[in-house]
Amino acid sequence: MANRPMLEIVSLEKxxxxxxxxxxxxxxxxxxELVFVIGxxxxxxxxxxxxxxxxxxxxxxxxxxxxxxxxxxxxxxxxRMRLQIxxxxxxxxxxxHMSVLKNVTLAQRKALKxxxxxADARAMDMLxxxxxxxxxxxxxxxxxxxxxxxxxxxxxxxxxPKVMLFDEPTSALDPELVGSVLKVMKDLKSKGMTMVxxxxxxGFARETADRxxxxxxxxxxxxxxxxxxxxxxxxxxxxxxxxxxxx
Amino acid sequence: xxxxxxxxETFFNPTVMAKYTPDIIAGIWVTLTIAAAVIxxxxxxxxxxxxxxxxxxxxxxxxxxxxxxxxxALPPLVVILILYFGFPSIGIxxxxxxxxxxxxxxxxxxFAEEIFWAGFSSVEKGQWEAGIATGLGFxxxxxxxxxxxxxxxxxxxxxxxxLAITKMTALGSAIGVSEILSSATTAQSFSGSATPLTMSxxxxxxxxxxxxxxxxxLESRTAWKKR
Ligand SMILES: Nc1ncnc2c1ncn2[C@@H]1O[C@H](COP(=O)(O)OP(=O)(O)OP(=O)(O)O)[C@@H](O)[C@H]1O
Ligand SMILES: [Mg+2]
Numbered sequence: 001m002a003n004r005p006m007l008e009i010v011s012l013e014k015x016x017x018x019x020x021x022x023x024x025x026x027x028x029x030x031x032x033e034l035v036f037v038i039g040x041x042x043x044x045x046x047x048x049x050x051x052x053x054x055x056x057x058x059x060x061x062x063x064x065x066x067x068x069x070x071x072x073x074x075x076x077x078x079x080r081m082r083l084q085i086x087x088x089x090x091x092x093x094x095x096x097h098m099s100v101l102k103n104v105t106l107a108q109r110k111a112l113k114x115x116x117x118x119a120d121a122r123a124m125d126m127l128x129x130x131x132x133x134x135x136x137x138x139x140x141x142x143x144x145x146x147x148x149x150x151x152x153x154x155x156x157x158x159x160x161p162k163v164m165l166f167d168e169p170t171s172a173l174d175p176e177l178v179g180s181v182l183k184v185m186k187d188l189k190s191k192g193m194t195m196v197x198x199x200x201x202x203g204f205a206r207e208t209a210d211r212x213x214x215x216x217x218x219x220x221x222x223x224x225x226x227x228x229x230x231x232x233x234x235x236x237x238x239x240x241x242x243x244x245x246x247x
Numbered sequence: 248x249x250x251x252x253x254x255x256e257t258f259f260n261p262t263v264m265a266k267y268t269p270d271i272i273a274g275i276w277v278t279l280t281i282a283a284a285v286i287x288x289x290x291x292x293x294x295x296x297x298x299x300x301x302x303x304x305x306x307x308x309x310x311x312x313x314x315x316x317x318x319x320a321l322p323p324l325v326v327i328l329i330l331y332f333g334f335p336s337i338g339i340x341x342x343x344x345x346x347x348x349x350x351x352x353x354x355x356x357x358f359a360e361e362i363f364w365a366g367f368s369s370v371e372k373g374q375w376e377a378g379i380a381t382g383l384g385f386x387x388x389x390x391x392x393x394x395x396x397x398x399x400x401x402x403x404x405x406x407x408x409x410l411a412i413t414k415m416t417a418l419g420s421a422i423g424v425s426e427i428l429s430s431a432t433t434a435q436s437f438s439g440s441a442t443p444l445t446m447s448x449x450x451x452x453x454x455x456x457x458x459x460x461x462x463x464x465l466e467s468r469t470a471w472k473k474r
Contacts, residue, residue, distance in 0.1 A: 055376055075384070083382035093373035097395045106391060107381035152377075159381060 004031045005064070006194040007052065007085075007163045012061035014047055014218075021047050023218040025061070029163065029196060034189050036205040036226070037198045039215035040241055045198040048215070049165045052196075053085045054078060066162045083111055086156030086164040090171050092148040094140035094155070100127065101136040104155045112159060119158075126154035130184045146177030150184055157188075164188065166197040200245065206230060214238045263442040267434040271446045274430030279454065281348055281426065282413040288352040289412065290405070293359020297397070300360070301367050301389060311360065318357030324418050326350045331422040343424040347416065355412045362404050366397030406462040414455065427451060 007029040014022040021044045029035050037045050050056035052063050054070060063070045070081045094103050104123035108114045114122070127133040130150035140148055149169055156164060166185065170178040182204050189195060189208050199205070205212055205226050212229040214222045214237075222235045233239045248256070300311050330346045341349070370393045378388030420429035427450045434443035 053380055055380060079382045079384040082380060087380040089373060091373050093377035095392055107383055110387050111382040
């Protein structure tokens with residue numbers, strides 16, 4: 001089971017008009033692995049994640065989730081496969097008109113077609129896991145950013161995804177709230193979730209990541225263990241970037 | 248006769264009032280029926296058009312936008328007169344109440360479409376992305392995520408527009424629909440007294456004042472729960 005690829009990005013290319021944002025990216029994430037992605041602003045990190053569930057339509061290339069190519073198949077196949085790819089946004093994007101519980105049950109009910117009892121039970125489990133069960137009846141507007149982000153994570157987890165994508169999940173948070181979200185992510189990793197995390201939390205990466213990827217200009221410049229990348233980066237661009245963010 | 252007596256005699260003549268009250272009440276009934284039909288049909292059509300527009304189908308959107316702009320630009324009375332006096336010559340004969348209903352509902356639909364569309368446009372892109380990323384697809388994200396938020400944003404301007412357009416049922420008096428104003432002016436010419444017009448004022452207030460109060464109440468409760 002180990003080394004079974006859960007997410008494969010195969011020569012992914014993305015152009016916006018004349019600009020090529022992603023240049024033949026290849027990345028294989030195995031089951032239970034946490035891949036941490038760093039790189040300067042505009043290097044294409046978000047675009048890469050968003051191509052993985054086709055929120056952004058790849059120009060060419062393949063995205064394979066647990067052996068199934070999400071670039072092949074009908075619209076409905078795509079929606080079904082999106083259920084297997086959890087995505088956590090920098091801005092949370094909870095539904096403001098629904099309670100926390102409803103936020104976590106909506107896609108379970110309407111996309112997975114779970115019964116209300118089943119969806120509620122599953123939602124409460126997930127809210128428990130992220131430490132938000134006590135706020136099940138609250139509305140998103142009544143929660144802090146850290147709490148909202150944990151609910152957003154629960155909303156994704158409730159759909160039993162095979163891989164979770166995080167796009168700067170803590171960048172919009174006040175510093176004192178960052179820890180609570182990182183802790184949830186760490187728990188998730190220890191439970192064996194496959195994760196791709198774009199973030200600037202280098203401490204979290206050192207502690208939790210199996211692999212660190214450095215992107216610049218739409219290519220993967222360098223990758224390795226956290227020790228390799230943070231301790232002894234080989235590429236000049238990686239060194240320059242790391243000294244900028246740590247300095 | 249003092250000025251005061253003359254005033255009362257003109258506007259509050261009890262004999263005239265007694266005589267024409269049944270006519271005015273019948274007028275109220277006609278106004279209410281047409282107004283209710285216009286509100287339901289106009290809002291439903293406007294919402295449907297705004298939802299269709301959100302699919303971003305270019306040709307379709309062109310027609311929706313043309314429709315909305317034309318009906319927002321035209322004075323309803325002009326369209327009413329064309330439908331009522333012009334259309335019979337091309338073989339389309341519509342009753343007065345039907346013409347009034349069609350034109351006002353079409354006008355309300357045009358405004359409502361724009362109001363709902365503005366609501367959809369101010370729903371954050373991230374809301375759509377959250378829905379789509381959780382496998383809801385476009386249509387269910389529209390229905391469960393975007394629509395409730397758009398409707399909520401649309402309520403205050405929509406209520407005002409509904410008020411403005413339902414009041415235009417008075418235009419029915421130009422084509423002989425016996426709604427409130429029409430009943431009042433008929434009564435006025437028969438009696439030679441302005442009292443029936445006073446009665447129409449009362450009738451309009453009875454109908455529309457509660458609507459204004461409901462509008463206020465709706466506006467006050469459209470904010471999201473905030474911390
Ligand atoms: N919808 C779009 N249309 C045109 N250009 C886009 C679009 N989305 C992203 N880009 C461009 O693609 C490039 C990569 O953007 P992306 O958001 O993926 O970078 P990023 O690495 O996530 O940066 P950051 O660290 O600032 O989030 C940028 O130059 C951006 O301007
Ligand atoms: Mg980004």
